[in-house]
Amino acid sequence: MRVLYCGDVVGRSGREVVIEKVPELRKSLKLDFVVVNGENAASGFGITEKITNSFYESGVDCIVLGNHSFDQKEIMNIMSSDKKLIRPVNYPEGTPGRGAAVFKTARGKSILIIQAMGRVFMDPLDDPFAAVDRLLNGNRLGSQHDFILVDLHAEATSEKMAMGHFCDGRASAVVGSHQHVPTADAMIFPGGTAYQTDAGMCGDYHSVIGMQKDEPLRRFTRKIPGGRFTPALGAATLCGILIETNDETGLATSIEPIRIGGHLKPTL
Incomplete structure (x- = not known):
């Protein structure tokens, strides 16, 4: 299988580059499935139903979120139904929505998408390792599912790396999100799980992690907020990860970073 994971989409620029490029990438890379992290898609904070629909219409199969999951109040209307x-x-327990879902691809393959959120420098949620472990123990790669992706939305690189090793041999890929900067450590672990610490973001990199520079600089240099954070609106880069797996085992055969457009050096 060939699966594309696109990193955190930040604001309008990020949305536009994803909506423009995903249809092209589905064809040129012969993708079976596309996952997008959309938790910053609505003006940098959360996501709306209109935005989810625009992603689906462009060819996105699944949207994962993160610590901004519920920033837009209207998302409560569809969190459980979508x-x-x-x-x-x-x-x-009792939070609306779901933390994992099973999909069928056009070729009839089964793919399980799981998202967890880290706890280091983040909100003190339940143990992400225990939650992921329960799901992997009940969903076997190769026999029950052809592809399993674990997205760890976390601040600490150590926590992400630990999750990668924790899932090695049980998931097709573990990919980190949240930090908005693509890391250079794409690899396949000994057990066959593809890994990258952070996929980066889909947004304008002439910014401070996707936000216009003035307000972050003011807060860093003067410690005085002067307004809201607003997404940068320049040319955006689509940052993502392309994972290919063995159809028999579900384990990874390759993992490659993708960067298209904007200010970063392109790679495809």
Whole structure:
């Protein structure tokens, strides 16, 4: 299988580059499935139903979220009903929505998408390792599912790396999100799980992690907020990860970073 994971989409620029490029990438890369992290898609904070629909119409199969899952109040109307929308699995019991979902591809392959949120320098949610472990123990790669992706939305690189090793041999890929900067450590672990610490963001990199520079600089240099954070609106880069797996085992055969457009050096 060939699966594309696109990193955190930040604001209008990020949305536009994803909506423009995903249809082209589905054809040129012969993709079976596309996952997008959309938790910053609505003006940098959360996501709306209109935006989810625009992603689906462009060819996105699944949207994962993160610590901004519920920033837009209107998302509560569809969080439980939209089966393609996934928030962190380790939110407390009773939180609307789902932390994992199973999909069928056009070729009839089964793919399980799981998202968890880290706890280091983040909100003190339930244990992400225990939550992911329960799901992997009940969903076997190669026999029950052809592809399993674990997205760890986390601040600490160590926590992401630990999750990668924790899932090695049980998931097709573990990909980190949240930090908005693509890391250079794409690899396949000994057990066959593809890994990258952070996929980066889809947004304008002439910014401070996707936000216009003035307000972050003011807060860093003067410690005085002067307004809201607003997404940068320049040319955006689509940052993502392309994972290919063995159809028999579900384990990874390759993992490659993708960067298209904007200010970063392109790679495809």
